[in-house]
Amino acid sequence: MTIDAKPRREAGLNPRIAAIVVAAGRGTRIAGTTENARPKQYIELASVAILRRTVTALLETGLVDAVLPVIHADDHALYEEAMGGELADTRILPPVTGGKTRQISVLNGLQSLAGAPPEYVLIHDAARPFVMRHIVADAVAKLEEGASALIAAVPVADTLKRVDDSKTVGTTIDRSGIWAAQTPQSFRYADILAAHQKAANAGRSDFTDDAAVAEWAGLNVRISAGSPGNTKITTPDDLATAERRILMDDWLKLGxxxxxxxxxxxxxxxxxxxxxxxxxxxxxxxxxxxxxxxxxxxxxxxxxxxxxxxxxxxxxxxxxxxxxxxxxxxxxxxxxxxxxxxxxxxxxxxxxxxxxxxxxxxxxxxxxxxxxxxxxxxxxxxxxxxxxxxxxxxxxxxxxxxxxxxxxxxxxxxxxxxxxxx
The missing domain is CATH 3.30.1330.50 (2-C-methyl-D-erythritol 2,4-cyclodiphosphate synthase)
Incomplete structure (x- = not known):
């Protein structure tokens, strides 16, 4: 695959549903544990880079017309190594360079799509390689029904405790109505682009996810289907668990x-x-x-x-x-x-x-x-x-x-x- 940081708008691609894969982070909680401390999205799971698995999973849903990776300015060689070769799928747009924060990276990705804007955009973490078809399908269905902003999420099942700096339990938090947010977070493209631009113009770059940007901009954010299996790889234990899961899935397919x-x-x-x-x-x-x-x-x-x-x-x-x-x-x-x-x-x-x-x-x-x-x-x-x-x-x-x-x-x-x- 030829890597080109310029948005590919001249190709005439006008996707209806696009997915932005945010892959510009450094993965500090896992850095230094494997593969010479390369960013976690480029660490291999069962011989395939996490980023590649994530992009492939989105494409295999059959519901996404285009995938746009947003990567760090220093990672083009790693991207080429992870995504080259036989995965030269025309639905994968050339990567866009991210910014200092996740919010800036997403805005860069959204703006790069403006030349041929999609109707809907899914914003997804590169470190969630287990995204499933039913998660994307539910988000798309709700957008079709009129929703403008959605978070894939699951209800919290564990009892929640608030603790102080000494790790002493203070209170038990009522978990009713508490959901754990995942990605993809799905939006009408024009709405989330406007929300991100409004936040940038206001000097705000501290939002931790796109739903927070949407909430701040006044959009009505709803829940779409998530899954306990749609896990994010953050720690070395997550990496080991994901490796076992992939290997087991591969074995079970070989009956x-x-x-x-x-x-x-x-x-x-x-x-x-x-x-x-x-x-x-x-x-x-x-x-x-x-x-x-x-x-x-x-x-x-x-x-x-x-x-x-x-x-x-x-x-x-x-x-x-x-x-x-x-x-x-x-x-x-x-x-x-x-x-x-x-x-x-x-x-x-x-x-x-x-x-x-x-x-x-x-x-x-x-x-x-x-x-x-x-x-x-x-x-x-x-x-x-x-x-x-x-x-x-x-x-x-x-x-x-x-x-x-x-x-x-x-x-x-x-x-x-x-x-x-x-």
């Missing part, structure tokens, strides 16, 4: 759970080291094979192919093909993992058992786990490496080679069309 198994064996030949699980192990022999003969990664690769119903390692990397001669087997496993990702799935767990009398696997077990996890982009807890002997029976017992057995659990989205019986 097609499959398991595959793999088995491989390679004989010894003269050499000075073997490669197992992507790890070099000093030894008085090596394993014989067309590639690097990593029996562990070969078994895992076949297990993943088995879970996908996608042939086997010999089908994808035939030993008759000279390009695989001496190849590192992590290439094979990466290929299999990418096949899972291409289907919209994820590897859930890998378990491998190495069968040999020598070398001893124990001293290298954790290195193997780490390397397998790295190749497959898995947490270490989702990789198991075990070892056993064959009690001196068979070819492994005679120390003629090494065998490995693996299982892989894969989660995929259901493909009803692809699963039809033919």
């Amino acid at each position: 097609d759970i499959r398991t595959g198994t793999g088995y491989d064996v390679h004989a010894f030949e003269p050499g000075e080291k073997i490669i197992l699980g992507g790890v070099e192990i000093p030894f008085d022999r090596k394993l014989k094979g067309h590639s690097d003969a990593d029996v562990v990664l070969h078994a895992i690769t076949d297990a993943i192919f088995g879970a996908l119903g996608d042939g086997d390692i010999g089908h994808h990397f035939p030993p008759s093909d000279e390009q695989w001669k001496g190849a590192a087997s992590d290439r094979f496993l990466m290929f299999a993992a990418n096949r899972v990702a291409a289907k919209g799935g994820r590897i859930a767990h890998i378990d491998v058992t190495v069968v040999c009398e020598a070398p001893k696997i124990g001293p290298h077990r954790e290195s193997m786990r780490r390397r397998i996890a790295e190749i497959c982009h898995l947490p270490l807890s989702r990789v198991s490496v075990k070892a056993t002997t064959s009690e001196r029976l068979g070819f492994t017992g005679r120390q003629e080679g090494i065998a490995a057995m693996a299982s892989a659990t894969v989660r995929l989205p259901f493909d009803i069309a692809g699963d039809e019986i033919r």
Whole structure:
């Protein structure tokens, strides 16, 4: 995506419903905790920047015609990093530079829309990536019915206490009629623009949200639907909770759970080291094979192919093909993992058992786990490496080679069309 701080009015876009995403803040309560203290809207949740998740969530409602990010003057490189690439959606307007306060930032955003003004505008925090369709739908419906200013909000459920500086409870506050404000806050565009301009002309820049500006300007502010799930990321705990929530949501979408198994064996030949699980192990022999003969990664690769119903390692990397001669087997496993990702799935767990009398696997077990996890982009807890002997029976017992057995659990989205019986 090309970043241009100038409002894109020459493009002729005249949205009916626009959303301003306020992303010019510094996130002081979370600064310094992650990613070299970058502003929180650019911190990644499950490998996607918070700002990008927020913008995507608004667009996915199908109710917003244009999204205008308002960003800090120093953040254009961070914005490009977060929002570039495949998210080059024409509904995302080039970002506008914000001001010293949230109120000034919003006014900058509103004024940038004046060349082709929308009928309605939703003003939303960049740090609320869980905005839902029904929240936007309710706001739009109420605006259609004649409301001029709305706050997405939820009634306060907890008992409220007023405390003094020593944290001593003074009084209990009656929570009836008390609501917790969220965003988006939704307005008729002309009304909120006039309210913000009036406040600026009066020298007021201290309002903490747009509803306060609207109230001060005399607009009738009503409540629209919020949700307890429409949370704002403010603290490190919020960040950790949001990460868990996204990962859980992603897992729950992958209900097609499959398991595959793999088995491989390679004989010894003269050499000075073997490669197992992507790890070099000093030894008085090596394993014989067309590639690097990593029996562990070969078994895992076949297990993943088995879970996908996608042939086997010999089908994808035939030993008759000279390009695989001496190849590192992590290439094979990466290929299999990418096949899972291409289907919209994820590897859930890998378990491998190495069968040999020598070398001893124990001293290298954790290195193997780490390397397998790295190749497959898995947490270490989702990789198991075990070892056993064959009690001196068979070819492994005679120390003629090494065998490995693996299982892989894969989660995929259901493909009803692809699963039809033919």
